[in-house]
Amino acid sequence: MSEPLRTLITPERLIHQLQAPNWVVVDCRHDLGNPDFGRAAYAKGHIPGAHFLHMDDELSGPRTGNNGRHPLPDPAVLARRLGEIGINRDSQVVAYDDGGGMYAARLWWLLNWLGHRQVAVLDGGFQAWCSASALLSQKDATPTPTRFDAELQPLAVDVDYVNTHKGSDAMLLIDARSPDRFRGENETIDPVGGHIPGAINRFFKDNLGPDGRFKPAEQLRREFTPLMADRGPEHVVHQCGSGVTACHNILAMEIAGLPGGRLYPGSWSEWCADAGRAVARGA
Structure with missing residues (x-):
């Protein structure tokens, strides 16, 4: 096998x-x-x-x-x-x-x-x-139902964790959105533009080569390692607009041999829903 x-x-x-x-x-x-x-x-x-x-x-x-x-x-x-x-x-x-x-x-x-x-x-x-491959189908798949037993893993953090640790050495917050949205420009999805204070930007599309496939593991490691600034990957929390493309950066780090980062699922769309939370703009 x-x-x-x-x-x-x-x-x-x-x-x-x-x-x-x-x-x-x-x-x-x-x-x-x-x-x-x-x-x-x-x-x-x-x-x-x-x-x-x-x-x-x-x-x-x-x-x-x-x-x-x-x-x-x-x-x-x-x-x-x-x-x-x-x-x-x-x-x-x-x-x-x-x-x-x-x-x-x-x-x-x-x-x-x-x-x-x-x-x-x-x-x-x-x-x-x-x-x-030329193999495509228009037929709905016929499943063979089974049982999936979940064993929940501690791979996510909540908004309180992010709020408590933002800007501290204990957490490196990496935002996967495009650079302009990170800066607070051209925001067309969420009602508020900007980013969580203390976050840095790593656009998820930067994980891909011109052919649309992931860059080699060694290259991804070279690109992510300086971002961590001597922190281990276990100190990294990933976010984006809504907790989707942040997973792309988590996968890229796994490919690079840098596992252990966690996801802030609510991401910017949850953060900016509360007007009392601080907003940063610019690079």
């Missing part, structure tokens, strides 16, 4: 695993501005046998108006849904999207949060798959 995959898988390897027992492929395509996009894209054509999970409806929990745009789902609810599409604790899961891994990395992180390490993101996503 081959070693479980815990970060990335190439399309070329996945082609040979589509019929492998207990491999489950999940389509995570999404568009923040068009919530119906993912389901429509899945219906138009997807990797054969892939199941679809929706970012808003299944990979996030209910919104209250002050807990961010993509709060974490209830672990029991998510575990039940994973079991419904055939994922159990022995499954090798592969997640993909068409956005450079920005949504697939969310499922990758969620599964790690639930204690399941055998999950990989398809490197290069749907575009790389289409370049490597």
Whole structure:
């Protein structure tokens, strides 16, 4: 039996695993501005046998108006849904999207949060798959339901933790949003522009090469290590707009051999919902 995959898988390897027992492929395509996009894209054509999970409806929990745009789902609810599409604790899961891994990395992180390490993101996503293979399907996958037993891991921190530790040596807060949104410019998603005081910026797209695949591990390590400024990765907390693209930076650090960072799921959208919290602007 081959070693479980815990970060990335190439399309070329996945082609040979589509019929492998207990491999489950999940389509995570999404568009923040068009919530119906993912389901429509899945219906138009997807990797054969892939199941679809929706970012808003299944990979996030209910919104209250002050807990961010993509709060974490209830672990029991998510575990039940994973079991419904055939994922159990022995499954090798592969997640993909068409956005450079920005949504697939969310499922990758969620599964790690639930204690399941055998999950990989398809490197290069749907575009790389289409370049490597002509295999597409319009048929909904037929699942073999099973039971997924979650073992929740301490991989997330809440807003109180971030508020208490911001600007201290105990926490390095890395914001995965684009540099302009980090500075408080061109904010079109959240009602307030800016960033959490003390945060530094690492745009998640900087983890990718021109081909849309993740940069080599050695290069990612060279780029992330100076950001940590002698801190260990266990002191890093990742955030973004709503706790989605921050997972991309967590995955990149894992690829780089720098595991241990945690996620602030509420991220900027939760932080800025309270007018009493401080806001920083500029670089």
